Amino acid sequence: MAIRFGGRYSPDGQPGTGPAAGTGLARPAPGQARHRYESRTKWVTAMAAPLLVGAFFQGDPVAMASSLLGFGIIAAGMWMTREGLQAEAAYDARRIARRPAIPRKLFGGVLTGVGIAVGASEPGAFAGAAVLGVTGAVLHWLAFGPDPMRDKGMEGIDGFQQDRAARMVEEAETHLRGMTDAIQRTRDRKLQARVATFAATARALFERVEQNPGALTAARRYLGVYLIGARDATVKFADLYARSPDPGALRDYEALLADLETSFQAISQRLHDGVRTDMDIEIEVLRDRLAREGVRPPPGAALEDHSAEPTAAELLRSADHERTR
Incomplete structure (x- = not known):
């Protein structure tokens, strides 16, 4: 659901007057929370476009199929990653939340690595393609981070x-x-x-x-x-x-x-x-x-006055004075 106008800076809006206005208490509307890295998935998909365009200039049907398949897998990985980022944004926006049931960003990284390996594969160069795929998966993890893997704020809740x-x-x-x-x-x-x-x-x-x-x-x-x-x-x-x-x-x-x-x-x-x-x-x-149990005094009990007791510095000075006498 899109964010509705009606706030302070909308054409006819007024500042909120409900209990959630300005307190941070309101639960975000579904689809309202957005992850700051969500736009990166579009750029990664766009950078994989040469596989899609170049596939039609391949003379070998196998190379053409590998390029098309590689682009499709990368696009699927970016879609899965975007779903994971949206789930993480909703998780971060709420004080009490369960971890996502499916680690979508993890699966998105695996798909991205597989897509890069398939798109770069050539006869006799499968090892190099595999290295590129692993590198792509690692870079995906560095760019988008891991999925939330534990519940938040669920301690003591049935x-x-x-x-x-x-x-x-x-x-x-x-x-x-x-x-x-x-x-x-x-x-x-x-x-x-x-x-x-x-x-x-x-x-x-x-x-x-x-x-x-x-x-x-x-x-x-x-x-x-x-x-x-x-x-x-x-x-x-x-x-x-x-x-x-x-x-x-x-x-x-x-x-x-x-x-x-x-x-x-x-x-x-x-x-x-x-x-x-x-x-x-x-x-x-x-x-x-x-x-x-005696761990703390009962409410209203008078505390002992230790103001008259000598401090450590005063005791040391007294000891030095006794030795010099």
Whole structure:
């Protein structure tokens, strides 16, 4: 999904006002996070174009086939690498994430090396082609780096609950995409920006649920029933507004978005307060246990005053004075 305008520098946009505005809390929209090396894959594919063009000037059918096959394998490797970079960008953009199920960049590097070896192969020179292929795979690894190989932020989180939360969040993202696609039919930039603001608020709730899968029960209605209702209302409003703009329908729809946004902000804050309360209880229990075991003084206990005790320098000076007497 493309990045929607409606921010500070858009034609009719205003700075965000939701809980995610300026806090870095909002969960990035699918497809929004981009890797800084993603454009390199196009350049590598373009540099392999001589294999494609030169294949038609080969007099030997075997050489022509090897050139075409080499270009195709390199292009496939770059496509796989680009998918891996997108997966890594989404992994880096989220505080809690599982490692990609498939190491796409690794496979992309292997395909790139194989494509270079096939494109450079000639009768009696297979060893040299293999060396070029290995070199290409190593350069691919140096240019694009390795895949994320471990989960991030998953310590102490129940895997089953995390999977349930991930499925619910994915379904909720589908409902948000339905809202965004439907509002495009109105061709109204302010409405599109308004829906984008609500989507940012909803994604802040998604972030809370991903951080604390135990809150899924409290947020289930918001991720399911409420978003489905909002998507259906958006579809019907877009159909009506596209045919004949109705100011009354517009006011009702904007009021609905405002109510939904307020509700999503409230549940996000409630989940945050609940996590904070749990943390305070855990800290207090641990401090009481440490006090009972004598590791630290109990709360409110007076600390000993060591200000009158001599320092190490004073003790050394006193010892020197005793020796000189």
